[in-house]
Amino acid sequence: xxxxxxxxxxxxxxxxxxxxxxxxxxxxxxxxxxxxxxxxxxxxxxxxxxxxxxxxxxxxxxxxxxxxxxxxxxxxxxxxxxxxxxxxxxxxxxxxxxxxxxxxxxxxxxxxxxxxxxxxxxxxxxxxxxxxxxxxxxxxxxxxxxx
Amino acid sequence: xxxxxxxxxxxxxxxxxxxxxxxxxxxxxxxxxxxxxxxxxxxxxxxxxxxxxxxxxxxxxxxxxxxxxxxxxxxxxxxxxxxxxxxxxxxxxxxxxxxxxxxxxxxxxxxxxxxxxxxxxxxxxxxxxxxxxxxxxxxxxxxxxxxxxxxxxxxxxxxxxxxxxxxxxxxxxxxxxxxxxxxxxxxxxxxxxxxxxxxxxxxxxxxxxxxxxxxxxxxxxxxxxxxxxxxxxxxxxxxxxxxxxxxxxxxxxxxxxxxxxxxxxxxxxxxxxxxxxxxxxxxxxxxxxxxxxxxxxxxxxxxxxxxxxxxxxxxxxxxxxxxxxxxxxxxxxxxxxxxxxxxxxxxxxxxxxxxxxxxxxxxxxxxxxxxxxxxxxxxxxxxxxxxxxxxxxxxxxxxxxxxxxxxxxxxxxxxxxxxxxxxxxxx
Numbered sequence: 001x002x003x004x005x006x007x008x009x010x011x012x013x014x015x016x017x018x019x020x021x022x023x024x025x026x027x028x029x030x031x032x033x034x035x036x037x038x039x040x041x042x043x044x045x046x047x048x049x050x051x052x053x054x055x056x057x058x059x060x061x062x063x064x065x066x067x068x069x070x071x072x073x074x075x076x077x078x079x080x081x082x083x084x085x086x087x088x089x090x091x092x093x094x095x096x097x098x099x100x101x102x103x104x105x106x107x108x109x110x111x112x113x114x115x116x117x118x119x120x121x122x123x124x125x126x127x128x129x130x131x132x133x134x135x136x137x138x139x140x141x142x143x144x145x146x147x
Numbered sequence: 148x149x150x151x152x153x154x155x156x157x158x159x160x161x162x163x164x165x166x167x168x169x170x171x172x173x174x175x176x177x178x179x180x181x182x183x184x185x186x187x188x189x190x191x192x193x194x195x196x197x198x199x200x201x202x203x204x205x206x207x208x209x210x211x212x213x214x215x216x217x218x219x220x221x222x223x224x225x226x227x228x229x230x231x232x233x234x235x236x237x238x239x240x241x242x243x244x245x246x247x248x249x250x251x252x253x254x255x256x257x258x259x260x261x262x263x264x265x266x267x268x269x270x271x272x273x274x275x276x277x278x279x280x281x282x283x284x285x286x287x288x289x290x291x292x293x294x295x296x297x298x299x300x301x302x303x304x305x306x307x308x309x310x311x312x313x314x315x316x317x318x319x320x321x322x323x324x325x326x327x328x329x330x331x332x333x334x335x336x337x338x339x340x341x342x343x344x345x346x347x348x349x350x351x352x353x354x355x356x357x358x359x360x361x362x363x364x365x366x367x368x369x370x371x372x373x374x375x376x377x378x379x380x381x382x383x384x385x386x387x388x389x390x391x392x393x394x395x396x397x398x399x400x401x402x403x404x405x406x407x408x409x410x411x412x413x414x415x416x417x418x419x420x421x422x423x424x425x426x427x428x429x430x431x432x433x434x435x436x437x438x439x440x441x442x443x444x445x446x447x448x449x450x451x452x453x454x455x456x457x458x459x460x461x462x463x464x465x466x467x468x469x470x471x472x473x474x475x476x477x478x479x480x481x482x483x484x485x486x487x488x489x490x491x492x493x494x495x496x497x498x499x500x501x502x503x504x505x506x507x508x509x510x511x512x513x514x515x516x517x518x519x520x521x522x523x524x525x526x527x528x529x530x531x532x533x534x535x536x537x538x539x540x541x542x543x544x545x546x547x548x549x550x551x552x553x554x555x556x557x558x559x560x561x562x563x564x565x566x567x568x569x570x571x572x573x574x
Contacts, residue, residue, distance in 0.1 A: 009183055024369060026403070029553055035206055036253065036534050047449045048404065048552065068369065068406040070553070071199050071297035074317025079209050097370060097406055098334070101183045102176075102317030109176045110213050 001146055002128045004121045008141040009096055010104045012116030015136040016088050018061040020129050021051040026069035027100070030057060031076050035085065042085045058085045061137070063129045065093045067100045077103030081113035089137050092119035093126045118143065152178060153188045169220035173323045180320055181331020189329035190336065193292035194311070195270070196224055196325035197279045197301050199318045201231035202531050203256030210319060211256065214263045217326060224325030227270040229279035229286040231298050232468065232500070233257075234531030239506075239523050241461065241496050246537045253535055267322070276502035276526065278395065278468040280304055283504040290417055293336060295324035299408070300467045300549065303398030306409040308391055310417035312336045315370075315408035335409050341418065343374035343411055343427040348435045354381035356560050357393045358548040359441050361400025366444075367434050370406035374427045379414040386415050392470050396547075399467045403552035451555040452542050458495065459544040462568050463529040463556065465500030466547035471508075474501050474524070481522055484569040493521035494570045495544075500525050530554060544568075 026046050033045035044052040067073060077100065080086035090100065096119040107113045116137045128145055129135065136144040154162065161174045177189065200210060217223065234257065235250050242250070270285065277298050279286040288294055288311035296302050296313040297320070305311040314334045316324070324330040334340040347364060349355070364373060382390040394412065401407040411419040411426055418426060464477055477499055485493070503526040514524055529547070533539050533554035543556040544567055551558040559567055 024406075026552070032534065032553070033539075036204070037536060038206075047451055066369065066406070068365075069299075069403060071299050071302070071315060072318050075200060075207065075210060075319060078319065079206050082209050083206075096183065098180070098184060098314055098320075099317040099406075102180050102320045105176055105179050105183075106213075106317075106319055107209075109172055109179065110216075111209055 001144055003145070004125045004128070004143040006091070006118040006121040006141050006143065008139070009101060009119055010108055010114050010117040011139045011141070012089070012114045013137060013139050014061065014088050014116055015134065016059065016061055018063050018129055018131070018133050018135045019052060019055050019057060020126065020131055021049060021062070021064045022126060023049060023051055024066045024068045025049060025052065025062070025064045027067050027073040028070045028076055031080065031085070035076065035080075040084055055131070057087055059088050061089045061091060061135045062087045063091045063126060063135070065126060066095075067097050071099050074099045074103030074106065077115065078106045081107040081111055081115060086115060089116040089118070091121060091125070091135070091137070091143060093121050093123055095119050151187050152182055154178070158189065167220055169216050169222060173217075173222065173326050176323050177320065177327060177329070177331055181333060184331070184333040186331035186333035188332050189327070190293055190332040191329055192295055192324065194288045194294050195226040195228045195286055196294070196321045197286055197296040197298055198228060198230045198321055199297040201275055201528065202234045203254050203258070203260035205256055207256070211260060211263065213319065214267065218263065218266050222326045223267050224322070225328050226325070227268050228325060229270055229274040229276065229284060230264060231275065231277050232526055232528035232531070233275045234528055234534070236525045236527040239525035240498050240527050240532065241523065246535060249535050249537045273503035273507065276468050277301055277528070278470065278502055280309065281470055281502060283471065283508070284502050293330070295321045295330040297321045299402035300395070300399035302408050303402055303410070304395050306335055307398055307411065307416050308386070308394050312341070315406065341409060341426070342372065343431060344371035345373055345431045346427060346433045347373045347375045348433060349375060349377035350435055350437045351441070352438055355441050356546070357396035358400040358546060359445055359560065360436065361397035362404050362548040363436050363440055363444055364397070364410070365401035365404035365407055368401070368407055370408070373410050374419065374424070374431070375410055375412045378412050382415060388470065388472050390415060392473050395467060395470070400548035403549050445558070445560065448551060448558050450557050452557065454542075457542060459557070459567055460541040461495055461543055462497040462564060463500065463532075463543060463545045463547065463550060464497060464564070466529045466545065466550040468526070469499060469501045471505050474499055474505065478517070478522065480565055481569060482520075484565060485520060488570065490569065492519065493568050495568060496521045496523060497568045498523045498525050498527070498529070500527055500529055502526060
């Protein structure tokens with residue numbers, strides 16, 4: 001088991017399977033098609049991201065370097081929190097971006113819904129995780145990866 | 148989270164609930180947002196906000212709930228604001244009955260959302276455009292002004308081409324900042340945050356397509372600030388209308404593949420002119436973009452059509468919205484080619500998208516004439532058009548890397564797009 005420690009942007013605990021993107025993720029492009037089609041499951045629709053394209057994202061811990069793309073991404077995250085389509089947690093190797101930070105803060109502040117969000121976990125974190133691996137997130141920002 | 152956030156007595160009181168629960172949440176949201184990025188205080192806004200959210204889909208009910216709560220508490224921005232383009236235009240964008248029904252279903256909260264925006268203080272019914280900074284629209288900031296905008300293309304333009312200061316805010320953070328009249332001081336609002344992290348040398352034999360170069364820069368840069376050299380040679384007249392439009396499109400494209408919110412162009416953009424290479428951080432790495440890089444990028448874009456060789460159904464030009472000059476250039480190019488080839492109309496309909504204020508300035512007689520040739524002028528958001536699942540199945544072509552990146556639309560360079568729209572290969 002590997003463990004990592006990052007900075008807690010949104011505190012929370014969760015233990016479930018993860019999906020991993022080695023490249024930056026465009027959240028709007030990833031979630032949009034499923035959201036607009038009103039589906040309960042989200043399959044990544046971002047054509048520019050072969051790491052995630054077609055993979056299921058809802059209820060999964062999303063491990064990634066950073067989030068890029070439109071400023072509506074925060075809105076997508078915020079709204080996802082009212083549905084079963086939200087990712088279980090967001091784990092960033094690098095620092096979180098303003099758009100994503102806003103999304104998870106708005107969800108917690110205005111809806112009382114928390115998506116555990118940890119950033120600055122380091123490149124070695126992304127090296128250690130694989131699709132389907134079970135990850136546990138603690139409220140203090142410790143990440144435990146189980147093979 | 149550790150915080151060195153310094154609050155005034157009035158701000159502290161608001162955070163303790165002195166202004167009511169809703170105002171507390173407004174301030175708490177923007178303070179927490181600032182804390183994540185090391186902001187130490189809130190700073191007063193100098194101009195109106197620009198909102199990215201222009202579409203009423205039921206999925207956004209948490210957003211509509213926040214707005215209702217703000218309106219119930221009589222909390223609105225102090226200055227009239229602008230908003231991104233609307234998602235529907237049945238009058239000017241060719242549309243089948245099933246597509247119309249799908250639009251009405253998808254955007255069934257549009258009317259109630261626009262009513263909310265009206266109550267919040269949108270500038271007027273023409274204030275729906277992503278190119279809000281154009282003089283015809285009127286949300287045009289001045290150099291150095293502090294703003295809280297979202298919509299990545301507008302943010303990048305305001306920061307880079309005008310020299311105003313806004314972070315690449317998320318949707319709702321701009322509105323909450325507008326309500327507070329303040330925004331957290333960090334990132335692009337600070338001198339240090341505006342310095343260039345790297346240098347990009349453009350070594351191209353001719354002026355690259357703005358949206359293609361933007362895509363290449365976005366992939367290189369992520370959220371860093373580039374200092375772009377070698378582009379000024381293509382703009383001998385400096386930062387004129389042509390150059391501003393080019394940089395508008397470059398910035399929009401860069402925001403799709405990266406998280407770019409500010410770039411400097413040597414000898415062109417205001418801060419690059421004022422400070423030159425002093426803007427560049429010590430030890431900033433150098434990257435080079437050449438013709439072959441752009442050619443490889445162009446031919447490497449994925450095509451998501453089931454029949455890639457089939458003819459397109461329709462073309463969109465104007466994501467982000469075209470300026471008056473860009474609209475005229477495209478009209479001239481299409482009409483000239485039609486005349487040259489002696490064609491009555493385009494092979495496929497083309498929709499040129501502009502801000503409502505520009506759209507309304509065009510005489511209806513001209514528009515009717517152009518419509519007969521397959522040329523339509525609209526203020527719709529092409530991206531939101533493509534969000535309709537029925538439209539997403541159509542073979543839409545565009546010269547916008549932004550539209551390509553967020554939809555099934557296929558990218559063509561300007562020249563190739565013109566060939567697709569009109570046919571013929573005339574020079």
